[in-house]
Amino acid sequence: MRAIRRILTAAAITAIAAVLSACAFLPAYRDPERIEIGGEAYVSGFYENLWPDGIAFGEDDPPAFETEYRLWWEVMGAPFSLYCAQNKEALYWNPTIYCKESESEEIGAYYADTGNFDYSMGLYGDSHKDERIKLNGADTALLEKAISLNARIQENAGKGLLTGKKDFSDIEISIPCAEVLPVQPVFYRVSKDGFFTTIQNEWLVAGGNLYIFGSYDGDTDMYTAYIIDSAASAYMIALLNKYGLL
Numbered sequence: 228m229r230a231i232r233r234i235l236t237a238a239a240i241t242a243i244a245a246v247l248s249a250c251a252f253l254p255a256y257r258d259p260e261r262i263e264i265g266g267e268a269y270v271s272g273f274y275e276n277l278w279p280d281g282i283a284f285g286e287d288d289p290p291a292f293e294t295e296y297r298l299w300w301e302v303m304g305a306p307f308s309l310y311c312a313q314n315k316e317a318l319y320w321n322p323t324i325y326c327k328e329s330e331s332e333e334i335g336a337y338y339a340d341t342g343n344f345d346y347s348m349g350l351y352g353d354s355h356k357d358e359r360i361k362l363n364g365a366d367t368a369l370l371e372k373a374i375s376l377n378a379r380i381q382e383n384a385g386k387g388l389l390t391g392k393k394d395f396s397d398i399e400i401s402i403p404c405a406e407v408l409p410v411q412p413v414f415y416r417v418s419k420d421g422f423f424t425t426i427q428n429e430w431l432v433a434g435g436n437l438y439i440f441g442s443y444d445g446d447t448d449m450y451t452a453y454i455i456d457s458a459a460s461a462y463m464i465a466l467l468n469k470y471g472l473l
Contacts, residue, residue: 228411230357232239233352237349238445239343240365247317250295257275258271258312258323259354260272261328262294262325264292264299264310264325265327267308267327267329268327268459269310269325269327269328270325270326270328270330270331270365271323271324271325271398271433272329272331273324273326273328273334273335273338274294274324274335274338274423275288275335275339276378276379276381276382276426277423277424277425278380278423278424278425278426278427279293279324279418279422280418280421280423280424281417282311282322282324282422283320284298284300284311284313288300291310295297295312295462296314296315296316297311297312297314297315298313298315299311300313302422304309304420305420306337306420307324307326307327307330307333307334307337308327309324309326309422310324310326311323311324311325312324312325314420322337322388324422331355332407332428337389337440338418338423341367341371341416342416343363343419344360344416344417344419345363345417345419346361346365346370346374346414346415346416347359347360347361347415347416347417348362348412348413348414348415348463348466348470348472349359349412349413350410350411350413350459350469350472351411351412351427351428351429351430352411352429359413361448362466363424365466366462369390369456369457369458369459369462369463370414370416370462370463371416372455372456372458372459373414373417373427373437373439373455373456373459373460374414374416374464375425375431375455376439376453376455377426377453377455378394378425378426379393379426380439381451383395383429384441395453398453398454398455399441399451399452399453399454400438400451400452400453400454401433401447401449401450401451401452402433402447402449402450403449403450404448404449404450405445405448406433406434407431407432407433407450408432408433408473410432410472411429411430411431411472412429412430412432412437412463412467412472413427413428413429413430414430415427416461425453428440431450432464432467432473433450433452435464436454436460436464437455437459437460437463437467438453438454438455438462439452439453440452440461443451447462
């Protein structure tokens, strides 16, 4: 059953990536690079491999304004002036965040500084994310070696054939399903304002090591995974044991 779930997950991710790649060429789905709001130019792209987190609007939150293809909300409580845009035709919540063009370098530097983030760990797919463990006092340098690599790999996986994929084959390995422990840890960081996070995807534990999850092949019953720094792997395994997640 676990293998079937993984096949479906991998297939869903592949399908979503393909749809998003195709939609990126359609005006209705292509995010505007620049928009004027209240006489001020706003741009996106300042948060690179981060994902919007803690920024959510629904039917009870009337937008600040609308454009032909999007609804726009002002993000309240942020340390900067931010707006959130959601495509009207989107099938799921997938917002794009905009900041003032005049402040984009400053804001980009703020969210690129790992000191403005808190690190956490937990189990993938749990229903109580508020119970995940905040790693206060942890060795963030070791955690960051693995988390930043994970972000680069996952961002690269979603790129289309025309966008120049990077090659991670030097750290790519195959692991038999029987060797992978039935636990799905997750390591990530969230900005202190609560609005951006690194991707919160599952990781693999096998042979006493931690790996970045890549994909599952049901025909061979094998996982594709990525090797992380050995010191980071040992440290993160120790954290999982310390908090009873292994």
